[in-house]
Amino acid sequence: MTAPATTVPAVAERRASRGLWSDAWRRLLRNKPAMLGVVCIVLFVGAAILAPVIAPYGPLEGELSNRLLPPSPQHIMGTDIQGRDQYTRILYGAQISLVVGVGAVVMALIMGVLLGALAGGLGGKVDAVLMRSTDVLLSIPGILLAIGIIAWLDRGLWQITLAVAVTYAPIFARILRGSLLALRESDYVIAARSVGAGGGRLLTRHMMPNALTPLIVQATLVLATAVIDIAGLGFLGLGPPDPRTPEWGTMLTDARRFLQSAPWLVFFPGAAIVISAIGFNLLGDGLRESLDPRLKR
């Protein structure tokens, strides 16, 4: 009696999950904008990982006699006010944007999933309290919350990561809670509950897998805004504490004064941020379309 009862759902589950994910994967591969996004992301991640190998100079090394050189074969993106090679600094800058950006989004996901699962899973008073708390955080617009947190904790890479994470965690919490609430009333969950699946199993096995797709999409899109926000914080002077650190936003602040005489100092870091953000935005949109076939337009 037990044997068929355990095997039947297992088979059904495996087939269902293979169907969803492999279909989504195939749709994603056919999605040209999403693949362009992947190319942008590969450029960004590749720059970050390979920086020590492919960078022609050190990120901090520079001769004052070489300062503000326009792009040339020796310095393909020119040099900054201290004679440092800008191409090198942009490659190393990708490391900071990538590590802090991904770190912040992962941290935000962990916080958001915990809060959202508690709120959507338990409902009632817990839900009310948690959702009012996210209301409070969401009432502080965007980068201002991150600014406040860094002003409070002082500057540093950890602080930036945490600040950006706290900005986006409420959004993830809301999305997860929303899908969990909707799923709670769906037929298959009611069916699972009626055959005796308990709260924990119901949440982890039946509801979470289906609630995850909007989170994955949102997390990819948030990576784009996280990269932009990190650069924005750097631009406002809230970047890494060491002013020599090759961070894209900080580089842009320094370059502003030379907009007239050395515009390449603004152009290249700006392009690096835009390419990374476009990559995550395209991939996020592609994931949304491929994971939700109903959304076909």
Place this chain on the structure above:
Amino acid sequence: MLKYTIRRLLAAIPVLFGLSIILFAFVHLIPGDPCRSILGQHASVESCNRLRENLGLNDPMWLQYIHYLGKLLRLDFGASIINNKPFLVEFGVRFPATIELAVAAMLFAVLVGIPLGRLAARHTQGAIDGGVTIVSLFGVSIPVFVLALTLVFIFAVQLQWLPTQGRIDPRAAVRLATPTGFMLVDTLLGGRPDLFVDALRHLVLPAIALGTIPLAIITRITRAAVLDVNNEDYVRTARAKGLKEQRVDARHIMRNAWLPVVTVIGLQVGGLLAGAVLTETVFAWNGVGRYVVDAIQNRDYLIIQSSILVFALIFLVVNLLVDLSYAYLNPRIRYS
């Protein structure tokens, strides 16, 4: 409608309460010695004591919080630790500049974004749709300050069509009175159409820079909303009974497509406030965004605290207004 309004106002109370706790903690729980964090490592013992007295740091925590709440209710937002200038006055002086910038940016976003979205929806999968999609992709992917610097480089430095920064030519506007703080209004009140044009020219680049993100989002949403309604049965019926396309567009499609568009316009206000901080920095625009940035650089914690509070208040009020207009546009909302 009145009931709904009251319910929404009541719902805002716990949020404000929570916000006041967080912002209280922001100043009163600064890691380490608050005096050293605020006044710097080399502050004298007397100035430290004075600060402790001013902030009431010697009282128990709950009493400090009650004091803080009491001050807020009396609209006492404190003063700068650096120069002792009261927050409310300083903020009030700069606020019109930010409003002027934000309104101009929003006008740009709405007046360009909605027609673009409708255009793209009418020509789906064509070159126009592709072009609009690319524009909106760039819009959400380019940081405000990168766009701002690029615009300055092209239109101010290279082409020299528009000024690089500021709100008005300071030499020409020496004796201009600024009773309202809105440059466009003040120049007209002062009977100086030449300066009005000058102020307008100063406004163009910052407004475009700040308005591009909302433009991109409004375009996307408008396109999606129009396409969504386009497939409805009643739209097909309207076409089938021979109505002119313009009439179908105005009476059948847009009336319903407005709902998501209005919502998303409201949601952009928070982004505008945050974006103003960066835009004002690039354009040396003397608004509240720059005020906050200066406060951060001076570690003027009380000013940062009060600024964030006021920004959040504005955001909450605007969202309330959006929800009310949404309820007005969509009668179904009111009864749920």
